Amino acid sequence: MKIEMKGINKSFGSNQVLKDAGFVLENGEVHALMGENGAGKSTLMKILTGVYTRDAGTVIVDGKEVVYKSPQEAEKAGIVFIYQELNVLFDLTVEENLFMGKEITKKFGICDKKAMRKKAQEAMDKMGVKIPINAVMSDLSVGQQQMVEICKALMVDAKVLIMDEPTAALTQSETEGLFKLIKSLRKKGVSIVYISHRMEEIFELCDRITILRDGTYVGTEKIKDINMDDIVRMMIGREIGERYPKRDGIEIGKEIIRVEGLTKGKTFKDVNFSVKAGEVLGVSGLMGAGRTEIMKAIFGNLSYDSGKVFIEGKEMKIRSVRDAIEAGIGFITEDRKTEGLLLEKSIAENIELANLGKVSNKSVLSKKKGAELVKKGIDEFHIKCFGPQHECANLSGGNQQKVVFAKWVYTDPKVLIMDEPTRGVDIGAKKEIYSVINDLAAKGVAIIMVSSELPEVLGMSDRIMVVHEGKVTGIIDAAEADQEKVMTLATGGTL
Amino acid sequence: MGNTSTATLKNKKSWISYIGEYGAFIALFFLVIVISVISPEFRTTGNLLNVLRQATFNGLIAFGMTCVILSDGIDLSVGSTLALSAVICAKLLMEGVPPVLAMLIALFTGTLLGVVSGLLVTKGRLQPFIATLITMTAYRGLAFILTDGKPISNLARTIETEGSDSFPFKLIGKGNFCKVPIPAILLIFALVVFFFVLNKTTFGRKVYATGSNAKCAKLAGVNITVTKVIVYAISGFMSALTGLILISRLDSAQPTLGDGYELDAIAAVALGGTSMSGGRGRITGTFAGVLIIAVLNNGMNLLEVSTYYQDVIKAAVILVAVLSDRKR
Known part of the structure; x- marks a missing residue:
């Protein structure tokens, strides 16, 4: 799925958070979206997925201009946003979360537990993740909860996954697991928008990077053509100088x-x-x-x-x-x-x-x-x-x-x-x-x-x-x- | 989105937010005008003092309740605490204990009963709703046990036959100072004290902080347990005080006193715009809420609205007030 966002404007009251923002997502790539806090990354993605409406600009998906009115509409089209604060119901089981709002039912709206269990297990197996589907969400680690969210997205046949700071609360090994999964999804042609502050991850994982600053599109580069200093310069619009200021002449006392x-x-x-x-x-x-x-x-x-x-x-x-x-x-x-x-x-x-x-x-x-x-x-x-x-x-x-x-x-x-x-x-x-x-x-x-x-x-x-x-x-x-x-x-x- | 460099720097309060903040007073203002127009009797000084006196019972309890709710709690036991303290006071009077001492013991008892609720919430880790549901039931039961379910009557005469002066006992409920009922004076005095404590003392800050984010408050050195226990103790004290005023006025005490008072108190707090999840709200709002309920009750009685309709109208007013508050 190819997505093109152009000239997006968005204001909340008198506060303009996006001004001529946009980016192009190619089929089957991992695309980093970077910018300082408040640069408008999340807002841009929320406009794409129909959480917010845009004031101006166009969104073209596979050659056709679209306006999604709700996240559900975007999801139907195959675009799923996985929020930083996971959108899961902690008191329910994995399976119940996976089918939330789209339960498989028999006559009279009675849930077909068997069918759901089978389908959930299949989806987990396909992802290569071992999470018991009858486990209660709150008993899982944050990493596992995130896997369930991704699984939920894949079950609706998502072609574009947007991840906002997905590794913020993950352990080292969970991060590795997530990266493996992302790479395998890319092979299957799923496009991923990856929002993160962690440079190391961007360089390890992403194909291209788009940078936003103060709600405006700054540029898109191939990761292999760019280095950390370039990214920082694009993000803040000036040289930052030494990343860690020196602490000279401080006497270490008793x-x-x-x-x-x-x-x-x-x-x-x-x-x-x-x-x-x-x-x-x-x-x-x-x-x-x-x-x-x-x-x-x-x-x-x-x-x-x-x-x-x-x-x-x-x-x-x-x-x-x-x-x-x-x-x-x-x-x-x-x-x-x-x-x-x-x-x-x-x-x-x-x-x-x-x-x-x-x-x-x-x-x-x-x-x-x-x-x-x-x-x-x-x-x-x-x-x-x-x-x-x-x-x-x-x-x-x-x-x-x-x-x-x-x-x-x-x-x-x-x-x-x-x-x-x-x-x-x-x-x-x-x-x-x-x-x-x-x-x-x-x-x-x-x-x-x-x-x-x-x-x-x-x-x-x-x-x-x-x-x-x-x-x-x-x-x-x-x-x-x-x-x-x-x-x-x-x-x-x-x- | 926290885009500090641009628009969030402006934070002029819109007129809507002012209405939100003082909504209860505005509602009260219109209510008073409407009732005054319809019923000339409402406007008389005598009746207005009467409204104030009627507001006292709910008011004193609602002030304590405000503190509890601000700390992210709730106190359902206020009515039962009132009854148990009042019954204990009456019992002591029957035994010939001097009225001032008996009343002090009742206030102390009320405070202690509040402390018990507070300890159940903090040390017992019970949810405030459940903890005070338990104490509410237990205190009511104890009040019945102590009195054997019967009212204790003719308190003033008993005090006199026991050879004590019944003046202090009568004063608290029936007395006047320059024509103003003592209960009304107590209400205004309590308002000033609560306003001062909540807004001008470190304890007030701790109450707001605890209700706003207990974890953060704790890490900033606030002793959450102590703060919460004190808050419930205050609520217990205010309930007992109300109980004393009530039995002084009625000249009798019975175990059913104060039944359902918790609901009026919570309604007043909600009317005043205090957040039910704590951290936000003000005592002046509660005062306005108390007055709205009192004016409404008084006005509807004057206008001879049937009691069946009274509750429905009251509910409608509370609904409208709370809904408009949410628009903020």
Whole structure:
């Protein structure tokens, strides 16, 4: 199926998100769609699949101009959008999900369970995926749930699959499985639109790439004719310079935090490490290795069996998040939307929440203190907003993350733990966040940065701790580290 | 789509959103005008004070309910808590306990009953609806057990025969200050206190944060358990206070007191625009909601609308108010 989108315009109210956007999808190719957050990738795809209506422009599918009025219409034509937030019913079984809304029925609308089971099993077998079709969705891993979504798309004979950040929540092996599947689909002539922020994946998987910037079409290139720097330049419209800003002349001071023998059942075992003032400890490991759990335990949000945490040489009894905050630990969570922010609340309320003591006198809020703190936060972190009352849900991912940083930085932490600090943040904002991290280090904060992006860990850390199946397999100096060494440790090997 | 560089920077509030925010007050305004025109009797000072006094029972409970709902909970036990605290107060009065002490014990009991609901929700990990359904049933049952199902009457005279001054007991329900009923004064006082606590204190922030996103609030150092327990305790206290006003006015206590009060309170909170999933809403909205219900009840009585129709009309008003609120 060949799709051509030309001159697409789309506005939401006074906000024009697409202006002369478009791209051409050839039969049987994997086509990357890239652009910063807010560049209009998802909106363009939602217009293609009939979720939104376009204000102007044409969509030509196999030579004929089309307007799909609903996702169902697009699906009938063979175009299926697999959303980043999967569209599955978690309490139902795999089979029930596969046939949702298109159950095979006998007389009087009674479901023909046998026929459905058979067809579901066939579809799974065809994909080469082993997922029990009577399993309840919520018992499956995110990767498996995604496979079910793809299976659902293939059962309606999809000729075009649109995937929005499909690997964002997948483990390494699940990602590999997905790639294998995508490659086999391509062989069968299915076209795939692949939206992702991960350069490595784009180069591994895609045939061509189209770049959008500020809702406008920038260009389409063959992957083999282009390199990473070109893509970045096209995406942001200027040279970004050094991807990881240098952190020169920062004196690494005395030890701030030391963790000894931290253990929790099978989740993590005998974890030992320390971080000094002004130092950035990168924490690497595969998805599910226990990195987040270790950090949560240190922050008092997860109980542990044994082990000690020392802050500035003094043992701290941390049993709750409050204890941790009082001990001088801050925690920037992996998922800012569900754990990091009160999305429906203002920037002001979010920054103040972790600093209630600072913005009040004896539990009575002080307007003046609050306004000062929030203004300082917006200025220092360059949060793009109309003012302190801007609702966080309406901020871009990068700006949301800056609010989270501001919230924690003003608690004056001695140790700041950050879990995937740049996930889902575009390149420009990423660099700003790296600068914030460097500024914090310069102020003498001990920083622990958990990240799944290897280049980021290598580029930002002073030392790198690698975790494999709940055990620390090595702590190496960044100067001696490379991708290969870290991966070896992360997969359980030794150097 | 968060395109910060362009349009989201503008965030002028449209007039529609203002109507949304103050919708309950606008509805109240029109309601008062309409009823005043149809029924001249409604406009008299005496009647308006009467409306305010009638609003007190629902109002005090609805204020507590607002806090609970803001924290992403619900308290179905308010009516039963009211009854059990009131019955305990009456029992103590019969035993000759001085009225002030008996009333304080009743308030304390109500608070404690709220704490129990709060603990079931937090430590017991029960859904608020289920937890307070349990306490609602249990408290009502206890009230029946304590009284053997019979009303306790002539409270003021009993206090006097026991040799105490019945003034404080009568004051809370029947007293006036400069012609304004004491219950109405309590209602306004409570409004001010709740407004202050919810908007100007760190505790208020914690309540909103807990209801908005408990996970995030917890990670920011808010003690969710304590916040929620306090919120249910407040609700229990307000229920007990209402119970005291009620038995003072009626001069008797019975185990069926406050039956169905939870529904009027929830209706007032919803009318006031508070989100049933917590995090959003204001106490002034609840106040407007309470007044709407009170004005409606009073107006329909004056206009001699049959009681059968009254409920249907009330339901229609709530439906319209809540629907227009959703348009925001």
